[in-house]
Amino acid sequence: MLPEIIAIYAITDDLLKAIGHQEDVRVQLSDAEVITTALVSARFFGGNHQNAQDYLKEPGLMPKMLSKSRFNRRLHRLFLPLLDLFDCLGMVLKSIHSSTESWLDSFPVPLCDNIRIPQVRLVRCEDYRGYIASKKRYFYGIRVQLLATADGIPVEFAFLPGEANDVRGLNALPLSLPANSEIYADAAYTDYKIEDALRDTEAVTLQVARKRNSKRPDSPALAYIKQTTRHFIETVFSGIPVQFPKAIHAVTMDGFLLKVSTFIVAFTLKAAFID
Template sequence: MDHLKFKQKRHNLQVNLAQLKVLCAELYQKYCPRYISQRRNTTNSRVSDVQILALLCLQVITQMHSQRKFFAWAQTFIPHQLNIERSRFNRRAQRLLPVVMAMRQGLTRDYAQTGQFAIIDSLPNPLCQKVRNKRAKVFRGIADLGYNATKDMYFYGFKTHFETSLSGYILNYTVTEASKHDTQAASTLIAGCPCPFVLADVGYVGQPLQEDFGELGYELWTPYRSNMKGAKQHNVPALKDLRRTIESRFSILVEDYGIEKNLTRSVVGFWLKIELTVFIYNLGFFDFTENRIITN
């Protein structure tokens, strides 16, 4: 993996299943936790971990949000890749969550170019239509009712908080209940961030958060509201434009990968969908040529 390098402009990831297998095999070998890769009887499995990882990545790329639909599609068009039952495929997939996490974190740690600025923001993960907000039972006790100011809507579900570089590469994320305010998740989200300066929107305005970030060694910049004292001098247009990078990246995550549409009904399945989406999205910052990962 010494040839793996980072590029600043993301492209649309276009790879086939064979390339995904090669990529997943390299990343699996380098980053997979030993308690998974060296578990007993792995050589006797009809379908390897690498093969399942490649299929999961293919599901994200093809934008099939339902695993049932993807499994039926795969049995029709690539039956030789799936000689196990759907229930077993689902169990094997969920057990690979630590592997996907390790691969994503390893790529970020070893190859991502972060720069001086990071951007933080959040997007909603509704679990039902708004007419069912008060009657929904899925994830009851974990999910709750929240409000999204950008879309001016109440929703039942979760909220995913993201931290990206200026190029849009996702450095970290965290998932909370929908009612949790962005400022309450910010300190946890930013912990370990390699960028000393953090840009955020007006939802993060507040002296307490500024002080919390200062104690952690970060400088937080948020635009002032128009009626706040000194707003005209403080709201530098260049910084506001840089902060909008994360909004365009959210559009890609929603439109190209359906990150807001999560049909899973288990905590591990929900987490796996988010993790796979972020992993595949970040892979778009690398080029694939002759089954190797290179940069222009």
């Protein structure tokens, strides 16, 4: 556990320097230490910041740890730098990855159980009521659109309301990939205009599984490749939300999105550099 925490801090500090992040010279707990604490919380303590703070303070790893309220205020101010840090990390992973294939999919993150929807205070909007086709059930929360390498390492993500369909995810993600890359996705991402635009402007091929009534049917060989790839994508992406706790505690919507972001970033660091 300790070597992994040290690795998370070293990578976080290097990435903050790479994006040119500047912090107040008067701070006693650096921004890299604040973000590391949040990532350690996501990685080992189910998102409980207080437990991570206590763990890092006791052995002297971060002896100048802030109080809970001050830590939360600092962390919220670092939400955008955390996203910039992940963008930089994603660019690095894309550049060093040998395969030209990427996986695109989404998964839901509920704000609460359906029975508790009337009591939820983080957000009150029907846009957040979505449907999980694989489980044939509704949920109330957000949908995470995620682009990953062929090894299952996330390199881009975006948050959308639960009711948003996957085609909106194509517009929410930058899909910044090297030329001649291929993105494999399921039939829910079918949008011929976006496919043509990606191919013509970015030289990126969107390999979407075709429906039976598709206007652009695949050859049997390509259909088999997409089907086989689809099974692998489902296996990889199902392992990401498993890292989340059953319930993510937050008192604001920004805090909820911040915690989900730390889970994704912590998973990425573990999958890319620690495993």
